[in-house]
Amino acid sequence: MSTQAITVRDVTVRYGDVLALDRAELTLNHGRICGLIGMNGSGKSTLFKAIMGLVKPDGGTVTINGGTPAQARKSAAIGYVPQSEDVDWAFPVSVHDVVMMGRYGGMGWTRRPKRSDHVAVNEALERVELTEYAHRQIGQLSGGQKKRAFVARGIAQNANILLLDEPFAGVDKRSEATITRLLREQAQEGAAILVSTHDLHALPALADEAVLLMQRVLMHGDPKTVLRPENLALAFGLDVLGSGNDS
Numbered sequence: 116m117s118t119q120a121i122t123v124r125d126v127t128v129r130y131g132d133v134l135a136l137d138r139a140e141l142t143l144n145h146g147r148i149c150g151l152i153g154m155n156g157s158g159k160s161t162l163f164k165a166i167m168g169l170v171k172p173d174g175g176t177v178t179i180n181g182g183t184p185a186q187a188r189k190s191a192a193i194g195y196v197p198q199s200e201d202v203d204w205a206f207p208v209s210v211h212d213v214v215m216m217g218r219y220g221g222m223g224w225t226r227r228p229k230r231s232d233h234v235a236v237n238e239a240l241e242r243v244e245l246t247e248y249a250h251r252q253i254g255q256l257s258g259g260q261k262k263r264a265f266v267a268r269g270i271a272q273n274a275n276i277l278l279l280d281e282p283f284a285g286v287d288k289r290s291e292a293t294i295t296r297l298l299r300e301q302a303q304e305g306a307a308i309l310v311s312t313h314d315l316h317a318l319p320a321l322a323d324e325a326v327l328l329m330q331r332v333l334m335h336g337d338p339k340t341v342l343r344p345e346n347l348a349l350a351f352g353l354d355v356l357g358s359g360n361d362s
């Protein structure tokens with residue numbers, strides 16, 4: 116496996132007249148957690164979708180584990196925890212079913228889970244502390260539990276790249292701590308993890324590096340450097356780490 120997990124080169128994405136990404140550049144290696152920060156509308160979700168191959172760039176290239184995003188999706192190398200708004204929580208599936216979806220890539224067309232699939236799902240549920248909720252409909256979980264269910268899907272999938280779109284939004288401290296610990300463990304096992312967050316205070320404990328996005332990548336480096344007020348001012352235009360004003 117190459118150490119370079121994600122390479123985004125000169126990627127531009129437009130939705131009609133809206134320029135969502137403007138010649139964005141990003142590289143992320145295996146074993147690293149990168150925090151993605153930027154204002155609402157700065158292009159964070161679009162960057163995830165471009166990396167997943169769910170939106171086609173108008174320019175530039177995305178390379179995942181040395182191949183295309185479609186190849187990475189097909190080989191289940193890449194796991195995606197979407198923003199809560201992008202999920203239909205009324206869908207009649209259990210927490211166990213959602214995590215099992217992470218195993219579908221390896222099942223062939225029959226999609227009949229084997230014993231090893233059930234073992235992997237149960238292990239993943241245990242790691243996110245959701246064993247007792249396994250048979251609940253996915254919509255009947257709290258915000259933090261839903262996020263943990265999707266993290267479990269990525270773990271069950273054995274994805275070596277994880278993309279998480281605001282996993283801490285609407286999440287209590289316990290779920291936040293559980294998710295942070297799990298992500299650190301996954302990175303230690305060699306996963307490359309890109310995580311968008313508005314929780315700037317928690318970033319240094321979570322991430323090895325940080326990216327400041329405003330359509331373009333304004334800065335990419337050590338979280339403490341990226342979080343310096345003068346750098347945040349570039350992306351947010353105000354003192355976002357100032358007292359009581361952190362979003």
Ligand SMILES: Nc1ncnc2c1ncn2[C@@H]1O[C@H](COP(=O)(O)OP(=O)(O)OP(=O)(O)O)[C@@H](O)[C@H]1O
Binds near residue numbers: 131135153160
């Ligand atoms: N499907 C779409 N059609 C048209 N415009 C879109 C679409 N999706 C996103 N946009 C626009 O593209 C820009 C970037 O959106 P994106 O969702 O990537 O931002 P974001 O940084 O993830 O925002 P947030 O922090 O609010 O989730 C915004 O101006 C948004 O309104």
